Amino acid sequence: MKNDPTVYKKENRSTTLDWLLIYTSDSRTKSLLLIACSFYLQYLGNDEHYVLHYILGVMTSSMNKFLIDNFRISPHEAELFSSCFQVKAYSKGEKFIEYGKVSQKIGFVEKGLLKCVSIGNRKEVIDDFVFENQFVANYYSFLTKNESTKEIICMNDSVIRITTRNQIEELGKKHSFMEQMARNIAEKLFISTHQKLEDIRLLSAEERYLKLLNSNSNIMNEIPQYEIASYLNVSPETVSRIRKKLMKIS
Numbered sequence: 001m002k003n004d005p006t007v008y009k010k011e012n013r014s015t016t017l018d019w020l021l022i023y024t025s026d027s028r029t030k031s032l033l034l035i036a037c038s039f040y041l042q043y044l045g046n047d048e049h050y051v052l053h054y055i056l057g058v059m060t061s062s063m064n065k066f067l068i069d070n071f072r073i074s075p076h077e078a079e080l081f082s083s084c085f086q087v088k089a090y091s092k093g094e095k096f097i098e099y100g101k102v103s104q105k106i107g108f109v110e111k112g113l114l115k116c117v118s119i120g121n122r123k124e125v126i127d128d129f130v131f132e133n134q135f136v137a138n139y140y141s142f143l144t145k146n147e148s149t150k151e152i153i154c155m156n157d158s159v160i161r162i163t164t165r166n167q168i169e170e171l172g173k174k175h176s177f178m179e180q181m182a183r184n185i186a187e188k189l190f191i192s193t194h195q196k197l198e199d200i201r202l203l204s205a206e207e208r209y210l211k212l213l214n215s216n217s218n219i220m221n222e223i224p225q226y227e228i229a230s231y232l233n234v235s236p237e238t239v240s241r242i243r244k245k246l247m248k249i250s
Helices: 015-023 027-043 048-071 075-082 139-144 165-174 177-202 205-215 225-232 236-249
Strands: 086-090 095-097 105-111 114-119 124-130 150-154 158-164
Touching: 048 075, 048 105, 048 177, 075 177, 124 225, 158 165, 165 177, 177 205, 205 225, 205 236, 225 236
Parallel strands: none
Antiparallel strands: 086 158, 095 150, 105 158, 114 124, 114 150
């Protein structure tokens, strides 16, 4: 077993690489990641920075693809934009955005799931979920510099690429494409907000549940029933009835 590439124990790796294992909860993928780390350390002179550079390159390329596909920018512009993001690992339950503070950052979810919780005087309501390959922020607080009336919380261990207001402003001073990208982001936010309001007015709870389910097929395993109920603004019992009805149909 000495030369088995899957034997890459914690005592043989640095804490710098530990966060990479958060990148997936799937045991098969995690094993492949460990094999890759072992291989690269063996053949690249035991220099972990090569491993980090390789893995981060894969992560950055996924973000670049998202930017190119969704914001109509060139590969070079996508590379410039993603270069101002830094990777940070979050634990389950950790807050990405805190209530009562001005939001100064925007994130891109590489791995994980987050919930956006609006906090009022009488109750808290989940108004959105953020899945992998999506941007996450309290855009209203970010743009207006008002204190956040919501908090955004990691529902499981997550890996998020983060940039700040200052970094974006500095990039905007140097590159004109940022103005067009800002318009594209504003358009998408308007369309998304409008669609959610239309869904609340026009769709039934079951139709909104199906729409949420279609956005991520693993949602029933990842999100507790009472939190889905909060998002749909119905009781947990209603969600249970919807699930039972859909199970009978399938």
